[in-house]
Amino acid sequence: MAPSTSNPFSEITIKLKHSYTTTQWVGLFFLSLLLGCNSSEDPVSPEEGMNPGDEIVDLEGVALTYRNQCGGCHGQDLGSFVEREWTYGNSLEEVIQSITDGYADNGMPAYGSALGAQEIEDLTNYILTEIDGKTKAMLEAENPDLSGLITSDDLTFRVETLTDDIPGIPWGLEQLPNGEILVTERGGRLFLVGNDKQLTEVTGVPEVASQGQGGLLDVLIHPDFENNAFVYLSYSRVNPSNSSERSTAVARARLQGNNLIDVENIFTALPYLNSGQHFGSRLVFDNNGYLYVSVGDRGYRDVYPQELDNAIGKIHRIQDDGEIPTDNPFYTTPGAVNSIFTYGTRNPQGMSLHPQTGAVWEGEHGPQGGDEINILEAGNNNGWPVISYGINYDGTTFTDLTELNGMEQPVYYWTPSIAPCGMTFVSSDFYGSWRNDLFVGSLKFEYLHRLKMNGNTVVGHETLLDGIGRVRDAQMGTDGYLYVVVEGPGRLIRLVPEQ
Numbered sequence: 001m002a003p004s005t006s007n008p009f010s011e012i013t014i015k016l017k018h019s020y021t022t023t024q025w026v027g028l029f030f031l032s033l034l035l036g037c038n039s040s041e042d043p044v045s046p047e048e049g050m051n052p053g054d055e056i057v058d059l060e061g062v063a064l065t066y067r068n069q070c071g072g073c074h075g076q077d078l079g080s081f082v083e084r085e086w087t088y089g090n091s092l093e094e095v096i097q098s099i100t101d102g103y104a105d106n107g108m109p110a111y112g113s114a115l116g117a118q119e120i121e122d123l124t125n126y127i128l129t130e131i132d133g134k135t136k137a138m139l140e141a142e143n144p145d146l147s148g149l150i151t152s153d154d155l156t157f158r159v160e161t162l163t164d165d166i167p168g169i170p171w172g173l174e175q176l177p178n179g180e181i182l183v184t185e186r187g188g189r190l191f192l193v194g195n196d197k198q199l200t201e202v203t204g205v206p207e208v209a210s211q212g213q214g215g216l217l218d219v220l221i222h223p224d225f226e227n228n229a230f231v232y233l234s235y236s237r238v239n240p241s242n243s244s245e246r247s248t249a250v251a252r253a254r255l256q257g258n259n260l261i262d263v264e265n266i267f268t269a270l271p272y273l274n275s276g277q278h279f280g281s282r283l284v285f286d287n288n289g290y291l292y293v294s295v296g297d298r299g300y301r302d303v304y305p306q307e308l309d310n311a312i313g314k315i316h317r318i319q320d321d322g323e324i325p326t327d328n329p330f331y332t333t334p335g336a337v338n339s340i341f342t343y344g345t346r347n348p349q350g351m352s353l354h355p356q357t358g359a360v361w362e363g364e365h366g367p368q369g370g371d372e373i374n375i376l377e378a379g380n381n382n383g384w385p386v387i388s389y390g391i392n393y394d395g396t397t398f399t400d401l402t403e404l405n406g407m408e409q410p411v412y413y414w415t416p417s418i419a420p421c422g423m424t425f426v427s428s429d430f431y432g433s434w435r436n437d438l439f440v441g442s443l444k445f446e447y448l449h450r451l452k453m454n455g456n457t458v459v460g461h462e463t464l465l466d467g468i469g470r471v472r473d474a475q476m477g478t479d480g481y482l483y484v485v486v487e488g489p490g491r492l493i494r495l496v497p498e499q
């Protein structure tokens with residue numbers, strides 16, 4: 001099945017196959033700098049608009065616009081607007097203003113050029129009407145019934161809910177050797193889900209900057225956890241000398257009962273920036289004990305990802321104590337940040353180790369289209385934002401290039417976006433032919449996307465658990481089961497194959 005739904009932008013995505021000469025591309029590059037550098041954030045440029053739309057209020061059309069443009073971030077069920085404490089007000093005028101001008105620094109694009117004034121007003125009426133009288137509890141009651149057996153292409157399974165009591169937005173999960181499961185909540189809390197399915201809060205978590213896409217993010221245990229009890233947490237950390245700036249950081253601690261002790265920050269992606277978005281932030285150990293940390297571009301598309309003198313828009317490789325391995329690809333490169341493993345990355349919210357090859361695979365959000373799955377190899381440039389299959393949220397383009405010498409092609413990309421979050425290979429024997437397939441959570445379409453793999457090649461697709469809610473993380477447990485956390489309500493589930 002093709003992983004796409006109708007989207008007005010898919011038609012104008014240009015898939016260029018011809019290659020550019022060096023002079024051509026240098027020229028294009030400087031032209032793009034000239035056009036794009038007046039703002040360091042992902043620009044929302046006014047040059048090109050989408051169809052202004054007609055004057056007739058067509059509810060179906062509005063619902064579709066909402067689904068394609070807004071639902072990926074605000075929930076397809078309008079969940080983020082229900083019982084909202086509005087920052088900028090919820091009168092017709094105030095909401096229109098929010099949509100028109102956006103809050104680019106905080107991750108809300110401006111739609112004033114992409115949508116016509118009438119379209120924005122219709123959208124506003126649609127949102128305000130739809131949420132009128134709704135409560136979060138009502139939304140939760142509308143979740144699809146996933147009890148009973150579920151039949152997929154190659155497997156029949158059922159969904160077992162371990163807990164639906166996780167407050168806030170669950171973000172990362174990791175099972176301990178004794179079967180208990182650590183789950184992070186983006187607001188800053190860490191929970192232990194016991195074998196009796198009870199939720200216990202773990203104390204001693206470092207202070208996090210919970211704002212925008214930031215907060216307490218991924219959780220991982222050390223390969224030798226049974227002997228050293230090391231737990232790793234990625235999070236957005238406040239600059240100790242400027243409270244308006246944050247960055248992606250990694251803390252290491254020991255888990256003792258329900259407490260973290262010996263908490264120590266072992267990695268900070270510098271520079272700290274005044275931005276609440278694109279922290280990236282997945283953690284994975286490879287088979288040699290190196291720790292990989294994914295860091296997003298923080299919205300500074302044209303400033304950091306292609307330069308090696310900073311840690312932003314990169315995947316880093318460090319030792320389990322934060323020391324830098326001397327065989328890192330840029331270890332001896334003058335001026336380079338020596339933890340960099342790969343660069344040219346936008347917002348990598350998925351990372352998983354291939355069960356057969358041991359390679360680290362990464363999944364990242366494209367802007368509008370162009371979500372990617374990449375295999376990471378030392379020193380690679382994954383191309384963001386010089387090459388991309390995506391376009392700006394307002395429908396304008398920032399590059400015409402999808403390929404260039406010296407920049408890697410993704411193993412797979414999605415246009416339109418599914419907004420991929422956590423991902424994992426199925427590495428156990430429990431799931432028959434799912435073994436070695438890649439499972440990617442979709443925030444936007446609220447399902448689990450199965451990429452059927454043959455080695456490193458995607459050979460098929462299947463969507464599972466359609467409508468379950470925004471899928472934040474998918475991980476193999478130490479017990480061989482596939483676990484997933486979703487929001488609305490915060491749930492930890494496992495997929496249990498029929499025996």
Ligand code: HEC
Binds near residue numbers: 085108
């Ligand atoms: C890429 C993610 C993203 C997309 C796409 C997006 N938003 Fe937002 N939106 C946000 C974020 C993040 C905020 C919070 C900004 C802040 O607090 O400053 C926000 C804030 C808002 C607000 C103000 C809410 C308040 O509390 O006052 C409105 C209204 C809004 N969005 C409507 C929309 C509509 C309508 C669309 C689609 C046309 C849309 N958004 C698309 C991320 C997004």
